[in-house]
Amino acid sequence: MRTQKFLVAGAAALALTLSACAPNAAAPAPAPGTAGSTGSAAAPADTTPxxxxxxxxxxxxxxxxxxxxxxxxxxxxxxxxxxxxxxxxxxxxxxxxxxxxxxxxxxxxxxxxxxxxxxxxxxxxxxxxxxxxxxxxxxxxxxxxxxxxxxxxxxxxxxxxxxxxxQSLQDVATAANGIPDGAKVTVFAQNNAFGQGNVAAVKAVLGAKGAQVSEVLVPEDVTEFTPFARQLVDAKPDLVFVAWAGATSGAMWQAVAQQGVLDSTTVSTGLGDKATYGAYGAASDKITFLNHYFPGxxxxxxxxxxxxxxxxxxxxxxxxxxxxxxxxxxxxxxxxxxxxxxxxxxxxxxxxxxxxxxxxxxxxxxxxxxxxxEMYQVKLVKDGDSWKPELINKVDAATVAPAEKPIG
Known part of the structure; x- marks a missing residue:
């Protein structure tokens, strides 16, 4: 557990300053009910943390x-x-x-x-x-x-x-720009709340545009992704939407590239943190990236x-x-x-x-x-021996806002 407490002495210093500057500072305060008294003392400010x-x-x-x-x-x-x-x-x-x-x-x-x-x-x-x-x-x-x-x-x-x-709906709405109505879409994701949420979001956003949405969900403890990548090739979708997080990203993308997924269809995914940029490698120009944020x-x-x-x-x-x-x-x-x-x-x-x-x-x-x-559409470009994101488009906040739903 990491604990940080912010201790500020400014209030005490301010009190001393006001006391020194006040006229007749030594004079006693009027008794309650006498001339100059309001009849009640002001409530002290709450200073509890x-x-x-x-x-x-x-x-x-x-x-x-x-x-x-x-x-x-x-x-x-x-x-x-x-x-x-x-x-x-x-x-x-x-x-x-x-x-x-x-x-x-x-x-x-x-x-x-x-x-x-x-x-x-x-x-x-x-x-x-x-x-x-x-x-x-x-x-x-x-x-x-x-x-x-x-x-x-x-x-x-x-x-x-x-x-x-x-949230996932904002990710999917960002990726949906330019996807034709009625497309055949496969969601490739981990079988957890995040992955399942993305499946639901793709069905809500692209399904509303007539897309045929299927999914390939991978158990979180899997480390060999070749069989799952092969399922993507066999499905022959118009678009593969990848929703992935964590340390297995590199191995997953390697399998996707090796099985020819990037050459056989359009692939869209969220651009992750800096540590993942190199995972896409030379395939970066074959991937459409939506983005929540990158510095700048x-x-x-x-x-x-x-x-x-x-x-x-x-x-x-x-x-x-x-x-x-x-x-x-x-x-x-x-x-x-x-x-x-x-x-x-x-x-x-x-x-x-x-x-x-x-x-x-x-x-x-x-x-x-x-x-x-707002959300972003980006591409990865070569930066010496590494890669860096380059902004393609800012997507207005209202454009990617999820549909409203009543508070449960």
Missing amino acids: VKVDIIYSKTGPLAAYGETFYQGFQAGLEHATEGTGEVNGRKLEITYTDDAGNPDKAVAAAKDAIGNGTRIIGGTVVSGVALKLAEQAEQNKVLYISGPAATDAVTGLNKYTFRSGR AAGNDVEKAMIEGVEKAGGSADLFTPDGFVAAQMIVRAVEEGGGDDVDAMISALEGWEFDGPKGKTQVRASDHALIQ
Whole structure:
């Protein structure tokens, strides 16, 4: 567990300054009910810390994503609180807990935090974990802000659950640009909540355009991908939509290339983190990439502040850095407007909120808590001995916004 507490002495210094400057500082205050008295003392400002528990994958299969989220959160907290680590005079007492990609471990951590008085939890890069944390949020009536976990089921799940990143429907809508109506589409994904969510999203988006959608789902513990890649060739689709995450990406793409998938059909996938760029290799020009984020994609002042903050701390901005940054922005907003203790007030403060995020104008949709944000279409280009993303098109936030659904 990684814990950071922000201790700020500015309030004490301010009090000393005001005392030194006040006229007749030594004169006693009027007694209640006498001339010059208001008849009642002003209520003291609440300075108790606001407890927040961030649950993320410090270890486990998606630890690299978790670290990126963590770095973004740190930079976002610094930015949103202007370096003070506090909101309205209340310090944010942040606890960082490793879920290791395990839903049971995440739930246990959430229960411990809630039992200790925490009213705000956030994080996780794992879709299956996010769904379990959302359940805990509803059962215990606390605010939950999910991280990069992309499953569409998080959106609208309950009134206590929000998200700080994109969802699978936004990925698919970005990839759908230019796909002809009625195409034969095969989804190639891991058999987990993330992969299954992408199958559902492709059916919802492309199926609505008359596409025939099938899937090849691979168990998470598989390390030999040749037989599954062969199924893609045999299916003879017009488009293969690949939804993959984690350390097996390189081996998966090698099998896909070796089996001739890239030569036999159009392949579309989300561009992952920097570590995966080399996995596509010379096949990069045969793949259409949708993208949630890469450093420099947005080019606005908030993004620049995020990148500078991460680099100042010794990190490097990557795919899920914005998700951590936005989570911090949302938590600060909730505490600023809702006080940190009144969960209903914090929910109201976030619903419908529009703000400048690292990806530009961003909105928390009031109806179902979807995070409306722009997306990107990119290509990989050679950069010396490595590869780097090059922006082809910014896709407007409204264009890729998922269909609204009522909060369950």
